[in-house]
Amino acid sequence: MPRNAVIGVDIGTSSSKGVLVGLDGTLIRSAVREHTPARGGPGRFEMDAAVWWEEFTGLTRELTAAEDAAVSAVGVSGMGPCVLLTDEHDTPLRPAILYGVDTRSVRQIERIEARLGAEEIIRRGGSALTTQAAGPKIAWIAEEEPELYARARRLYMPSSWLVRRLTGAYVLDHHSASQCTPLYDTHARQWYAPWAAEVAPGIELPPLRWSGEAAGTLTADAARETGLPAGIPVTTGTIDAWAEALSVGAQHTGDLMLMYGTTMFLVHTVPEPLTSESLWGTVGALPGTRNLAGGMATSGAVTNWLRDLFADGDHAALTRQAAESGPGANGLLMLPYFSGERTPVMDPDARGVIAGLTLSHTRGDLYRAALEATGFGVRHNIEVIEGAGGDIRRVVAVGGGTQGSLWTQIVSDITGRPQELRTITVGASYGGALLAAGLVRDVSVDDWNPVRETVTPNPGRTERYDDLYALYRRLYPATSDVVHALAALQDR
Known part of the structure; x- marks a missing residue:
């Protein structure tokens, strides 16, 4: 007899992932599509x-x-904030512009800040206006592709587009909306009509719901295309990092989630709104929750780049070689700003730097330097989070990068902080399944996904990394003038 189950699907930067999960949290099956x-x-x-x-x-x-398995509900999530504009018939007008890895909207940010005021944007919207935000991306389309924009009527992100195709509903979750700066008022928890009219004129912004609420039920047409039963509920969904946090129970005050993926994301749950020019203040995925968040533009993207550079390279072999390299990567230091940097640098023109290279350095040294660069970036973000008033009491890790022990150990050694690892760390798709299960029964993440182990820092290595971290913090200001000049050449 088929067992009762739910499905969770996440649309990520480099792949889409789906999981079939029993109502007790058991992972029955998973699948991936790379892109x-x-x-x-x-x-x-x-x-x-x-x-x-x-x-x-x-x-x-x-x-x-x-x-x-008999599927009884579906949960969705996706990368974001992204901007997909459609006409009134929900026909996409152009490819979606992705989140902060897409840095084209710098001039629009300057113009919006001049009109609305940078400090007022932070006060009302919770975050400084950066290339992470959806608002300037919409403005870029309006200014650079005006004939196309004249036909634009609706705004979607990956999760809400799936909801539309599955249920016919036009909705967006509150958290995703709070990353549409400056269109959303984080204090009132609703769209701010005056600024929406200023930045996104003519767009019918979607009604808002919380991530775990049902957006609707699966239509007959969607059932035929997906093979799922018609009439089952579909969650409103959210941005992938917040679904990742839910998948490992990192939604309590004082929690910090570290998402090890193509990018590194940090989500800290706070009891009241906190703002910082160098971080993102958002509402959470669940009602009543608030976050102070950060994100590095690259992490796993850099290790993938290194793997691809070596014709016979693979992550397992490179990880073994990185372990042999040892702390400090034999005197190599890397800035991981290969796609600009989001928090806390907030510099779309930042670029990657590898300092200290000699002819004796190996692939393992380079790979180790990339893993350590992520650790230094996490430590930088943590310091800024706590400087803004955050109170980090527990760190929970999730994502593909947690599968081997080296990367998480390096990050704990650099930051001096333990990290909890749950039994299942596949991330956002599992978080989507958890929210879907909540539509049909009461569920507890601690029952679904208990703690498997805790990675503890090695005090001796932490002391050694303190000196390297000081050099890391000096490297960006010491090279930024040269790097910005090179970035300008790359744009030609």
């Missing part, structure tokens, strides 16, 4: 929304092919 964002030039990352739906339907059919 690559389109690059229209330096600082541009786009993706066709047709890919999201094609991969979603492929995942659901693969997950249910064995017919050993």
Whole structure:
């Protein structure tokens, strides 16, 4: 007899992932579809929304092919904040502009800040206006592609686009809306009409719900395309990092989630609104929650880049070689700003730097330096979070980068902080499944996904990393003038 189950699907930067999960939290099956964002030039990352739906339907059919489970609900999440504009018939007008890895909207940020006031934007919207925000991306389309924008009527992100295709509902979750700076008022928890009219004129902004609320039920047409039962509920969904946090129970005051993926994301849950020019203040995925968040533009993207540079390289072999390299990577130091940097540097023109290279350095040294660069970036973000009033009491790690022990150990050694690892660390798709299960029964993440182990820092290595971290913090200001000049050449 088929067991009762739910499905969670996440649309990520480099892949879409789906999981079939029993109502007790047991991971029955998983599936992946890899993809690559389109690059229209330096600082541009786009993706066709047709890919999201094609991969979603492929995942659901693969997950249910064995017919050993009766799916009772669906949860969705995706990278964000992204900007997909459609006409009144929900026909996409162009590929979606992705989140902060796409840095094209610098001039729009300057113009919006001049009109609305940088301090007032932070006060009302919770965050400084950066290339992470959805508002300037919408403004870029309006200014650079005016004929196309004249036909634009609706705004979608990956999760809300899936909801539309599955249920017919046009909705967005509050957390995703809070990353649409400056369109959303984080204090009132609603769209701020005066600024929406200023920055996104003519766009019918979606009604707002919380991530775990049902957006609607699966239509007959969607059932035929996905192979799922018609009439089952679908969650409103959210941005992937927040679904990741839910998947490992990192939603309590004082929690900090570290998401080890293509990028590194940090989500700290706070009891009241906190703001910082160098971080993002948002509402949370669950009602009543608030976050102070940060994100590095690259982390796993750099290790993937290194793997691809070496014709016979693979992550397992490179990780072994990095372990042999030892703390400090034999005198190599890397700035991981290969796609600019988000928090806390907030510099779209930052670039990667590898300092200290000699002819004796190995692939393992380079790979180790990349892993340590992520650790130094996490420590920098943690210091800024606590400087803004955050109170980090527990660190929980999630994502593909937690599968091996080296990366998480390096980060704990650099930061001096333990990290909890839950039994299942697949991340956002599992968090989506958890929210979906909540539509049909009461669930507890501690029952679903208990703590497996805690990574503890090695005091001796932490002391050694203190000196290297001081050099890391000096490297960006020492090289930024040269790097910015090089970034300008890359844009030509």
